[in-house]
Structure formats: structure tokens, C-alpha cells
Amino acid sequence: MVLEGSLILLGVFFALLFLGVPIGVSLGLAGFLVIAVEGLGIMALPTNIWTGIAKYPLLALPMFVLAGMVFERAGVAARLVVFAQALVGPRRGALAIVAVLVCLVLGGISGSGAADSAAVAAVMLPAMLKQGYPRAYSASLIAAAGSTAVLIPPSIPFIVYAVLVPGVSVPALFLGGVVPGLLAGLALLVPAIVLARIHGFGLPPVGEVRPPLWASFKDAIWGLLAPIVILGGLRSGAFTPTEAAVVAVFYGLFVGLFIYRVLRWADIYAVLRDSAEISAVVLMIIALASIFAHAGSTVGAFDALAQTLVGITANETIMLLMITALVLVAGMLIDAISIFLVFLPILLPIARAFEWDLTWFGILLTMNVAIGAFTPPMAVNLMVTCKVAGASMESTIPWVIWFVLAMLTALLLIAFIPDLALFLPRAFGDL
Amino acid sequence: QTRYKSEYKLSVVGNRTIPLADGAFRWAELVTERSGGRINVKVYPGSQLVGGDQTRELVAMRQGVIDFAVFSTINISPQIREMNLFSLPFLLQDSRGFDAIIKGPIGAELFRTLESRDVQPVAWGENGFREISNSKKAIRTPDDLRGMKIRFAAGAIFAEIFTALGANPVQMSFADLQPALSTGAVDGQENPVNLFLGFRMDTLAQRHLTIWNYVADAGIFLLTKPVLASFTPEDQALVRDCAQQAAQEQIAASRKGLGANGDRSSLDELARRNVTVTILSDAEKQAFARATRSVYDKYAQTVGTDLVRRAEAAVTAARA
Amino acid sequence: MTEHADIQAPGLQLGEAPPRIPVTVEGAIGAAIMGVLALITFGNVVVRYFTNVSFAFTEEYSVALMVVMSFVGAAAAFGNDRHIRMTFFTERLPVKLARLVEQLVLAACLFIFGCIAWYGAWYTWDEYRFEVLSPGLGVPSWYYTVWMPLLSAVICLRILGRMIRVARA
Numbered sequence: 024m025v026l027e028g029s030l031i032l033l034g035v036f037f038a039l040l041f042l043g044v045p046i047g048v049s050l051g052l053a054g055f056l057v058i059a060v061e062g063l064g065i066m067a068l069p070t071n072i073w074t075g076i077a078k079y080p081l082l083a084l085p086m087f088v089l090a091g092m093v094f095e096r097a098g099v100a101a102r103l104v105v106f107a108q109a110l111v112g113p114r115r116g117a118l119a120i121v122a123v124l125v126c127l128v129l130g131g132i133s134g135s136g137a138a139d140s141a142a143v144a145a146v147m148l149p150a151m152l153k154q155g156y157p158r159a160y161s162a163s164l165i166a167a168a169g170s171t172a173v174l175i176p177p178s179i180p181f182i183v184y185a186v187l188v189p190g191v192s193v194p195a196l197f198l199g200g201v202v203p204g205l206l207a208g209l210a211l212l213v214p215a216i217v218l219a220r221i222h223g224f225g226l227p228p229v230g231e232v233r234p235p236l237w238a239s240f241k242d243a244i245w246g247l248l249a250p251i252v253i254l255g256g257l258r259s260g261a262f263t264p265t266e267a268a269v270v271a272v273f274y275g276l277f278v279g280l281f282i283y284r285v286l287r288w289a290d291i292y293a294v295l296r297d298s299a300e301i302s303a304v305v306l307m308i309i310a311l312a313s314i315f316a317h318a319g320s321t322v323g324a325f326d327a328l329a330q331t332l333v334g335i336t337a338n339e340t341i342m343l344l345m346i347t348a349l350v351l352v353a354g355m356l357i358d359a360i361s362i363f364l365v366f367l368p369i370l371l372p373i374a375r376a377f378e379w380d381l382t383w384f385g386i387l388l389t390m391n392v393a394i395g396a397f398t399p400p401m402a403v404n405l406m407v408t409c410k411v412a413g414a415s416m417e418s419t420i421p422w423v424i425w426f427v428l429a430m431l432t433a434l435l436l437i438a439f440i441p442d443l444a445l446f447l448p449r450a451f452g453d454l
Numbered sequence: 455q456t457r458y459k460s461e462y463k464l465s466v467v468g469n470r471t472i473p474l475a476d477g478a479f480r481w482a483e484l485v486t487e488r489s490g491g492r493i494n495v496k497v498y499p500g501s502q503l504v505g506g507d508q509t510r511e512l513v514a515m516r517q518g519v520i521d522f523a524v525f526s527t528i529n530i531s532p533q534i535r536e537m538n539l540f541s542l543p544f545l546l547q548d549s550r551g552f553d554a555i556i557k558g559p560i561g562a563e564l565f566r567t568l569e570s571r572d573v574q575p576v577a578w579g580e581n582g583f584r585e586i587s588n589s590k591k592a593i594r595t596p597d598d599l600r601g602m603k604i605r606f607a608a609g610a611i612f613a614e615i616f617t618a619l620g621a622n623p624v625q626m627s628f629a630d631l632q633p634a635l636s637t638g639a640v641d642g643q644e645n646p647v648n649l650f651l652g653f654r655m656d657t658l659a660q661r662h663l664t665i666w667n668y669v670a671d672a673g674i675f676l677l678t679k680p681v682l683a684s685f686t687p688e689d690q691a692l693v694r695d696c697a698q699q700a701a702q703e704q705i706a707a708s709r710k711g712l713g714a715n716g717d718r719s720s721l722d723e724l725a726r727r728n729v730t731v732t733i734l735s736d737a738e739k740q741a742f743a744r745a746t747r748s749v750y751d752k753y754a755q756t757v758g759t760d761l762v763r764r765a766e767a768a769v770t771a772a773r774a
Numbered sequence: 775m776t777e778h779a780d781i782q783a784p785g786l787q788l789g790e791a792p793p794r795i796p797v798t799v800e801g802a803i804g805a806a807i808m809g810v811l812a813l814i815t816f817g818n819v820v821v822r823y824f825t826n827v828s829f830a831f832t833e834e835y836s837v838a839l840m841v842v843m844s845f846v847g848a849a850a851a852f853g854n855d856r857h858i859r860m861t862f863f864t865e866r867l868p869v870k871l872a873r874l875v876e877q878l879v880l881a882a883c884l885f886i887f888g889c890i891a892w893y894g895a896w897y898t899w900d901e902y903r904f905e906v907l908s909p910g911l912g913v914p915s916w917y918y919t920v921w922m923p924l925l926s927a928v929i930c931l932r933i934l935g936r937m938i939r940v941a942r943a
């Protein structure tokens with residue numbers, strides 16, 4: 024029963040995935056077949072679909088998606104670009120540095136890497152192409168830098184992780200993600216600048232005027248304040264995560280409508296509609312994946328897999344590297360939310376066996392899936408930036424590999440020095 | 455006789471660290487062991503067979519997704535109105551009042567109600583008296599609760615109790631409770647002390663706990679009628695005997711360390727974990743009872759006025 | 775049609791026509807629910823800060839609305855092929871073969887949502903005849919869960935629509 028069930032579960036899932044069946048449907052169908060074949064009670068299907076998403080803490084997810092989209096359209100990104108340009112000044116690779124910086128700040132507002140990448144790509148790609156940055160390079164860089172949005176709070180994967188893992192709190196994850204997110208951003212700057220120098224592109228035209236620092240700062244201040252409003256409100260205990268998100272929504276609407284005046288009332292409808300659909304796509308994956316999770320745990324597949332993994336090695340370092348490799352490979356194929364739903368039932372017993380801190384473990388896994396979001400062939404961020412840049416995904420491979428390696432270095436730092444991630448939540452008493 | 459299944463699924467809310475779930479594991483162990491593996495019962499803790507939503511366990515039993523279960527009465531009260539008896543504020547008062555219900559004719563009557571719903575209860579257990587905790591301040595008067603967001607497990611009666619006390623009640627399943635406490639989505643919750651300790655709610659910012667014994671939930675050990683009927687008469691007796699034994703152990707574990715027979719180990723453990731414990735006097739409880747009297751009267755009608763009057767008499771007699 | 779970057783643009787081009795009933799219907803319902811969710815939540819924050827009352831009890835509605843929004847949004851995403859999926863391999867197939875594979879993909883989607891509609895209807899029926907009340911507000915539970923089979927049926931129609939359009943392409 025265990026072996027047969029496990030084989031059906033994984034075999035059907037991967038077969039459907041490679042055929043191009045939506046990820047949620049692949050998961051749900053594989054799980055449902057196991058339930059039917061092994062006679063686990065067919066009514067588990069509607070029950071788990073409903074209970075998988077009718078969860079109060081999940082309300083934070085659509086609210087943060089909405090907040091991210093409001094800011095994406097509120098004209099914040101363009102002002103942040105000008106301010107970052109004033110900071111960086113005219114030098115080789117300046118726009119690459121600006122792109123990373125803006126991704127980091129917008130990451131403090133948006134909870135989704137794809138949204139961050141999309142916003143920055145829309146504002147920066149035309150200028151980058153004009154200055155001779157290759158299309159594939161620009162798409163790779165922005166996709167990679169945008170992935171830090173899931174590490175820098177707020178973060179949708181962190182919310183899902185906290186919902187799935189008892190005893191791990193959203194505020195602790197949010198605070199813990201700050202340093203790894205910034206480290207990842209710094210790490211990306213190294214290949215960004217080195218590649219520009221080696222290949223000799225990204226030199227600003229002579230005579231380009233540096234924007235005035237103070238004026239551009241004043242212009243950008245509303246956007247710069249947003250991460251502080253979100254994290255501060257959450258930290259002070261004034262808001263729950265859901266409320267923090269909704270406060271950010273109304274703050275963003277205020278800035279977009281009355282300060283920057285780029286948001287029109289008609290845009291609000293579009294923002295509501297699009298964020299509803301994006302949330303729906305993610306929530307439906309969660310609902311269908313809960314069938315997969317139900318089948319996997321009822322048939323005993325997850326226990327068996329976890330035991331096999333633990334049986335391979337008792338060495339903590341080797342286990343950690345194995346998990347990293349496993350999730351990295353999985354991240355090339357499936358998205359962050361699905362990875363958590365599929366792998367957490369297997370990985371959590373292992374984490375507990377080694378007595379790893381589950382907050383740190385969540386941050387580490389999220390770094391992993393962040394990398395997965397810009398590694399082909401299934402790379403949500405890269406798809407978005409490639410579309411804006413007009414580049415094919417294959418053409419990015421020689422560039423994107425360097426950014427993957429850079430962020431992997433940051434990941435290994437967090438893996439072997441957990442305090443880098445944990446000292447902030449500890450200092451604020453969240454752990 | 456039909457053939458026995460290779461595995462029988464037992465559902466329970468929570469996990470091994472709490473007496474309610476521990477009773478379920480004991481039942482499964484005893485049945486599997488004493489039947490020599492003929493009846494192989496596997497426990498699915500955390501209500502995972504119904505996606506963590508323990509209020510759906512009864513429906514899932516009737517649909518054949520679950521074979522055995524250990525319920526807390528609170529979670530089936532939205533479907534079995536009479537079970538709200540255990541949730542009438544300040545009716546039971548202490549274990550003497552509680553025992554008067556489950557060990558007397560009223561307990562038998564409640565079991566007959568359950569039997570009319572395709573399931574067969576086989577033993578009464580105990581989850582315990584529910585005490586209120588929160589992250590903000592010690593609760594001594596109804597006024598202290600004002601404005602606090604309090605999670606409750608299930609049942610509109612709790613929404614009305616906490617509204618009457620000026621708090622903001624929020625319903626959510628037990629599986630959602632931990633993320634909600636850790637994210638600060640709610641300020642407080644109410645559960646038995648040994649569950650509070652077992653789930654380490656002190657690490658989820660719950661710093662204040664008030665012992666007020668406002669309601670208690672019983673545990674119910676049950677299985678579906680078709681499953682019970684598929685067993686031989688000897689095995690049916692075995693399943694019942696094992697349930698009785700596991701229930702006795704569960705009741706003892708639920709009451710452990712709360713002051714009876716000089717055993718204060720659970721209360722001491724709370725102090726060690728820096729939880730402020732406020733024990734209400736009878737007069738202080740009266741203030742809460744007065745504030746929730748209208749809810750009591752309203753739900754006495756839902757439960758059945760006659761049943762409630764007999765329960766009141768049984769409790770009074772037992773505590774005299 | 776919705777034009778948003780957050781959902782991957784399908785790299786797979788099969789040359790099908792846009793849906794005859796545009797997904798603006800689902801879009802409008804989704805937008806309305808999202809707006810209501812934001813207003814309820816924001817209202818709770820504001821009222822809590824300026825008064826002593828709160829309407830936390832609305833969270834039962836919010837959660838149910840979120841589930842409805844998920845099904846409505848999923849229907850829209852099926853109509854325009856915007857679910858997250860890996861088309862890396864099928865993009866490399868000749869168009870005729872790719873269309874055939876796409877029919878298989880859509881059949882898989884139709885099967886699972888057909889099952890959710892069918893068993894979901896039984897589920898709602900059970901809640902109705904067992905007189906299950908919602909655990910929070912004590913209203914009949916099927917008021918909420920009935921949307922699961924109904925909207926799954928809508929999703930099935932959207933999938934069927936796409937099957938027809940891909941076949942005609």
C-alpha cells in the first residue's frame with residue numbers, strides 16, 4: 024500500500040506536470056487517484072478542498088497580493104529609481120545597481136517575487152536597453168533581484184509556511200528574512216557589476232546629469248516609508264498580518280491617488296480584479312495540493328520518504344546540503360507554494376530530528392524557492408521579465424547561472440551561520 | 455460477518471501531548487494489541503483527515519472517511535444541539551458537577567441522541583474545564599475582557615458568551631489556532647490547562663491565564679455503526695472495554711496537577727513558564743455568570759429546558 | 775481581458791480564439807469580493823482604534839468569501855489559460871501535437887473539477903440533511919459550501935469552452 028501509493032502519487036504528479044497540466048491540478052489529481060485506488064474515502068476530496076483554503080490565517084495572502092499590486096501601480100517604483108540613481112551616480116553598471124536597490128525596497132512592500140520583478144522590469148528595462156545592457160542579462164538580473172521580495176518582509180511564502188508549520192510566527196519569519204534578503208541583494212551586485220565590466224556594457228552616456236539627491240529623496244519618501252508602516256505596524260502588535268496588509272493597501276491608494284496622482288479610480292477596479300485572480304490561482308493550488316498532502320500522509324508515503332532520507336545520513340551538514348539540492352531541483356520545476364505543500368510533510372520530521380530551528384529552516388527553504396523562481400525551465404519571475412524584455416528563456420541561461428551561484432553563496436552563509444537570520448527576531452523577542 | 459479492514463482510521467483533534475489526543479492513542483493501542491492486530495487502528499491526529507477542521511469529523515464519520523473518533527463535545531455541538539449542555543456558562547462548576555452529568559442518566563440520554571446519528575458512542579472521557587488565556591493582561595472581571603479578540607472552537611453559543619462579556623469572539627479550528635496566536639491575529643483563547651501546557655501556548659505569547667471553570671467539555675469515544683456491526687460480538691466487547699480503560703486514563707490525565715489531592719504540578723509548571731495565573735473566587739465567577747445569564751437562558755431552550763433543569767438538579771445534588 | 779504580469783504569460787501559443795463569454799463576469803465578481811474583503815478588514819482596524827467595538831464575527835463571512843473568490847478567479851484563469859503550469863516541453867512540440875496534448879491537459883482539469891463538483895454536491899447535501907450549523911455564527915453550513923460544487927461546475931464550463939476553442943483553432 025505504501026509503495027504502490029507513493030509510486031502513483033509521485034509518478035502521476037510528474038507525468039501531468041511535464042505534460043503542462045496546471046501545477047495545482049497535477050497535485051490534486053495525483054492525490055485523488057491515490058485516494059480512489061487505495062480506498063481512503065472518496066469524500067476526503069470535497070472536505071479537503073474546502074478546509075484547505077477556508078482558513079482564517081490565509082486571509083493575509085489575498086490582502087498582501089492586493090497591497091503589492093496597489094503599490095505597483097501607485098507610481099512608487101519610478102520615484103525610487105530616480106532616488107537610487109541619485110545615490111549611485113553615473114558609473115559603469117549604475118543602472119544594474121539601481122535595479123537591485125529598487126527591487127530590495129519594493130520587496131519591502133510586495134510579498135511576491137514575480138510582482139516585484141514585473142514592477143521593476145516595467146520601469147527600468149527601457150532605460151537599461153537604451154544603455155546597451157543585453158536583453159537576456161537585464162531580464163536575468165531583474166528576475167533574480169525581484170526574488171528577494173519573498174525574503175524581505177512582507178512575504179507570501181512566509182505566510183504560507185507559518186500557516187503550515189505550528190509554532191512558527193509570521194512576525195518572526197518577517198524579521199528573520201530581512202538580513203538574508205539584503206545579503207542576497209548584495210550577493211547579486213557582484214556578478215551584476217563584474218559581468219558589466221567584462222562584457223563592457225552599462226556605461227551611462229557622457230554628460231548624463233545626476234538627479235539632485237535631496238529633491239529625489241523627498242519625492243521617494245512616501246514609497247520608502249511603506250515598508251516601515253507595514254513592518255512597524257506588525258512589530259508593534261498594532262496590526263495582525265492581514266490588517267497590516269490592508270493598512271498598506273489604503274496607504275498605497277492614498278499615495279497613488281492624492282500624492283503622486285498617477286492612480287485613477289478606474290485603475291482601482293483593475294487592481295482589485297487582477298489581485299483577485301492572482302490570489303485565486305495561488306489559493307486554488309493550496310486547495311488542490313491539500314488533496315495531495317492528504318493522500319500522501321494517509322497512505323504513508325511521506326513518513327516512508329522522510330525515514331528513507333534520515334536513513335541515508337546522520338550527518339547534519341550532509342543532510343542540509345541534500346535538502347538544499349532537493350529543493351533547488353524541485354524549485355526549477357514547481358513554484359514556491361507547491362514546494363511547501365509537497366515537501367514540508369517530508370522535511371519537517373527531518374528538521375525536528377536534527378532539532379533545527381524551524382524559523383531558520385523556513386527562511387532557508389524560502390531562499391531556496393526564491394532561487395527556484397529564476398532558474399529555468401519553470402521560473403515565474405524570469406517568465407515575467409523575459410516577456411517585458413522580449414528575450415527567450417534559453418537566451419538567459421549563460422547570464423542567469425551567475426546570479427544563481429551568487430544567491431546560492433548567500434544561502435550557504437545562512438545555512439551555516441543561522442544567527443545571521445535569527446539575531447533580529449531574537450533581539451525583538453519574537454523567538 | 456464482513457471481512458475486517460486492513461486499517462481502521464481514528465481521528466482526533468490535537469496531538470499526543472494533550473490528554474484528549476492521548477486517550478485516542480491509548481484506545482488505538484489497546485484495541486490493536488488485545489485483538490492481536492486483527493483490528494488494526496491507526497490514529498490520525500490533528501484532525502488531518504478533515505483538513506484540520508475538527509468540526510467536520512462527525513460528517514466525515516457518517517460519510518465513511520473516518521471509522522473511529524475521539525470527540526470533544528464542543529466540536530459536535532453545532533450538529534448535536536443537546537451537546538451545548540456542556541457549554542452552558544457556569545453550569546458544571548467543578549469535576550463533581552461534571553461527573554454527575556456523564557456518569558448519570560443524562561449522559562446515557564446524550565449517548566442515545568448520538569446513536570440516532572449513525573454513530574455508536576462507547577465511553578465518556580474528558581477534555582477538561584476550559585480556562586481563558588491571553589497575551590495582554592490578567593483577567594479578573596468581565597471588564598478586563600473588553601475589546602480582546604478571543605478565539606473559540608465551535609458553536610454560536612461561544613460567540614454570544616464572549617459578546618456578552620464585551621470581547622470580540624473569532625471562531626477558528628484548532629489547527630488554525632497556533633498560527634493565529636503566533637501571528638497575533640487573536641489576543642486570547644480558552645482551553646483546558648493541560649492542553650495549554652501540552653501545546654506550549656506560553657511560547658505563543660499567552661502570558662496570562664485565568665482559572666474560571668466556565669465550561670467543560672467531555673470526551674466521547676465512538677465509532678461508526680457499520681464498522682462496529684462488522685465486528686464479532688467478542689470484538690465489539692473488546693472495543694468497548696478498551697474505550698472504557700482509555701477514557702478512565704484520559705479523565706485522570708485531564709484532571710492531573712490542578713490542585714485535586716494536593717497535586718499542583720500543572721499549576722506549578724505554569725508559574726515556571728512565567729504565566730500569570732489568576733484563580734477566580736466564587737464571588738468573582740458570579741460577576742461573569744451574571745453577565746452571561748441571558749446567553750444561558752437562551753441556549754437552555756436550544757438544549758431542551760427539561761434536560762437543563764434535570765442537569766442543574768444533578769449538579770446541585772452532587773455538589774451538596 | 776486582464777493584462778497582468780504576475781501570472782506567467784502562457785508561452786504556449788495554440789492560436790485559439792478568445793472566450794466567447796469574456797471573463798469580465800468572473801473578473802467583476804472577483805473584484806467586488808476583493809473590495810469587500812479589504813473594506814471589512816480595514817473597517818475592523820478603524821472601528822477597533824476609534825471605538826470599543828469590533829465586528830470580528832464577520833470573519834466567518836470573510837473566509838467564505840475568500841473561498842468563493844478562489845473558485846471565481848480560478849474560472850477566469852481557466853478561461854484565459856493563466857494557471858501556473860510548465861509548458862517548457864510542450865512549447866517545443868509541433869502545433870498539431872501540442873493541441874492534442876492540450877486537450878489531454880484540459881481533460882485532466884475537467885476530470886478533477888468535475889469530481890469536485892459531483893462529490894462537493896454530495897458533501898453539501900450531507901451538510902443539509904445532517905443539519906450542520908457553521909461553527910462560528912451558527913447559520914446552516916451548506917449556505918457556504920454550496921458554492922464549491924456550483925462554482926466548480928462553472929469552472930468545468932470554462933474548461934469545456936477552451937477545449938472547443940482549441941479544437942477549432
Ligand code: NA
Pocket residue numbers: 129130131132133134135171172173174175176177178
Ligand atoms: Na517582500
Ligand code: NA
Pocket residue numbers: 354355356357394395396397398399400401402403
Ligand atoms: Na524555477
